[in-house]
Amino acid sequence: MTTDEAVAGTRTPPPAGLRERKKQRTRSALVRSALELFTRQGYERTTVDEIAEAVEVSQRTFFRYFANKEEVAFASQESAERHFFAALCGRPAGEAPLAALRGAVLDAWGSIGEAIEQLVPPELHLRMYRVIESTPSLLAVHLRRTAEMEERLAREIARREGLDIDTDPRPRLLVAMFGGVIRVAGKLWTEAEEDSVVTLRDLTAFHLDYVGPALAEKWDK
Amino acid sequence: MTTDEAVAGTRTPPPAGLRERKKQRTRSALVRSALELFTRQGYERTTVDEIAEAVEVSQRTFFRYFANKEEVAFASQESAERHFFAALCGRPAGEAPLAALRGAVLDAWGSIGEAIEQLVPPELHLRMYRVIESTPSLLAVHLRRTAEMEERLAREIARREGLDIDTDPRPRLLVAMFGGVIRVAGKLWTEAEEDSVVTLRDLTAFHLDYVGPALAEKWDK
DNA sequence: TGTCAATTGTCAGACGCTGACATTAGCCTC
DNA sequence: GAGGCTAATGTCAGCGTCTGACAATTGACA
Numbered sequence: 418m419t420t421d422e423a424v425a426g427t428r429t430p431p432p433a434g435l436r437e438r439k440k441q442r443t444r445s446a447l448v449r450s451a452l453e454l455f456t457r458q459g460y461e462r463t464t465v466d467e468i469a470e471a472v473e474v475s476q477r478t479f480f481r482y483f484a485n486k487e488e489v490a491f492a493s494q495e496s497a498e499r500h501f502f503a504a505l506c507g508r509p510a511g512e513a514p515l516a517a518l519r520g521a522v523l524d525a526w527g528s529i530g531e532a533i534e535q536l537v538p539p540e541l542h543l544r545m546y547r548v549i550e551s552t553p554s555l556l557a558v559h560l561r562r563t564a565e566m567e568e569r570l571a572r573e574i575a576r577r578e579g580l581d582i583d584t585d586p587r588p589r590l591l592v593a594m595f596g597g598v599i600r601v602a603g604k605l606w607t608e609a610e611e612d613s614v615v616t617l618r619d620l621t622a623f624h625l626d627y628v629g630p631a632l633a634e635k636w637d638k
Numbered sequence: 639m640t641t642d643e644a645v646a647g648t649r650t651p652p653p654a655g656l657r658e659r660k661k662q663r664t665r666s667a668l669v670r671s672a673l674e675l676f677t678r679q680g681y682e683r684t685t686v687d688e689i690a691e692a693v694e695v696s697q698r699t700f701f702r703y704f705a706n707k708e709e710v711a712f713a714s715q716e717s718a719e720r721h722f723f724a725a726l727c728g729r730p731a732g733e734a735p736l737a738a739l740r741g742a743v744l745d746a747w748g749s750i751g752e753a754i755e756q757l758v759p760p761e762l763h764l765r766m767y768r769v770i771e772s773t774p775s776l777l778a779v780h781l782r783r784t785a786e787m788e789e790r791l792a793r794e795i796a797r798r799e800g801l802d803i804d805t806d807p808r809p810r811l812l813v814a815m816f817g818g819v820i821r822v823a824g825k826l827w828t829e830a831e832e833d834s835v836v837t838l839r840d841l842t843a844f845h846l847d848y849v850g851p852a853l854a855e856k857w858d859k
Numbered sequence: 860t861g862t863c864a865a866t867t868g869t870c871a872g873a874c875g876c877t878g879a880c881a882t883t884a885g886c887c888t889c
Numbered sequence: 890g891a892g893g894c895t896a897a898t899g900t901c902a903g904c905g906t907c908t909g910a911c912a913a914t915t916g917a918c919a
Binding site for chain 2: 553
């Protein structure tokens with residue numbers, strides 16, 4: 418499975434009917450307006466009516482595109498996560514679990530950047546990440562989404578290693594610890610006032626290398 | 639600092655005025671009714687009006703006791719967490735970080751049980767835990783609360799070890815990984831249909847011992 | 860062109876939550 | 890133990906999120 422193939426639903430056979438294109442444009446406009454408003458005046462102080470009005474649609478239409486106000490806030494995260502997971506699936510089969518995770522998270526940065534650009538300005542995506550981390554209700558949802566992603570990662574690791582996830586706790590444990598490292602790095606980056614993407618990438622690599630040795634031992638089946 | 643002293647605000651000099659006792663009873667009744675309703679018919683399908691009505695107070699009064707509907711759902715968790723943190727503070731100074739965390743989580747079970755009994759039937763507390771794990775919006779809040787607790791744990795570990803939490807990532811990393819292990823154990827317990835507390839305790843101990851060796855190495859300052 | 864189905868708008872309403880103000884009921888002093 | 894003080898509660902109006910129902914519009918396709 419290649420990285421591109423794993424990112425399902427991203428590639429659109431170019432001219433997919435006027436109706437479909439119109440929907441895509443509306444959705445995209447809603448995301449951009451929402452993120453613009455959230456980052457400018459805060460998540461709580463932005464109402465769904467405002468977002469809908471900015472795109473000139475009714476509030477009801479907004480809720481046909483997004484199940485709730487939170488969902489639109491995670492639109493660009495969603496895209497990034499899909500690419501990260503695809504990167505993991507694309508790692509060579511022989512690679513050790515932690516090395517595969519490390520490689521995926523560091524390699525994915527490029528393809529994630531491209532994917533985000535299609536949707537919103539990358540700088541807006543980063544600003545939105547800070548808003549998520551600093552808004553309690555969004556942070557809660559973010560952590561739940563992360564937990565769901567970790568479950569998927571654990572299943573993929575188990576598949577790679579030929580382990581049964583229901584009886585062997587190691588895939589989930591490894592991923593849980595990996596997730597912890599990522600979260601610590603992300604949090605430190607958020608608190609620092611550096612706006613550079615490179616910083617976050619390097620910070621992640623540094624923290625992964627820190628705990629790597631303790632976790633990287635070969636699993637004796 | 640002893641365990642008892644660290645649990646602030648739990649001990650009440652018995653006859654603290656009629657007003658105060660009445661407030662305690664109202665609060666306690668709200669928690670019990672809420673948990674009863676949540677576990678019986680689900681969190682989303684229970685309205686704040688229902689809870690208030692069951693205790694014969696106005697909806698407005700409910701919101702004077704709890705900032706939102708979520709808060710009442712975590713009332714017994716809150717109590718348990720306070721005791722766990724107190725248990726950590728009570729560990730001997732010489733103990734290694736991971737051993738202290740392990741000891742705290744396993745030892746605290748007793749004192750947690752007692753504290754919960756004061757508030758709600760322990761069995762209701764356990765049923766509520768399942769509701770939290772299986773209700774998306776509550777799970778999200780639960781994970782955020784956990785993250786906040788982990789931050790406090792990291793600071794306490796740093797204090798014990800004489801480390802500066804702002805420059806040394808190890809306390810946060812250790813706690814993040816510890817939290818991951820706890821979460822995996824809790825999740826497995828939730829999915830199994832065992833209703834026993836002992837099972838959860840043992841499951842936690844097992845998973846901690848599994849990763850313990852990899853993390854327990856002495857920190858060379 | 861006319862029919863069909865998908866998309867959107869409008870409206871009403873449930874529910875969570877808050878501010879403002881009136882009412883009730885412990886508390887404390889004289 | 891009467892009366893004033895203040896904390897707790899109730900009532901009411903209103904905002905914001907979200908949903909169901911139905912009508913109006915607008916692509917798609919024969």
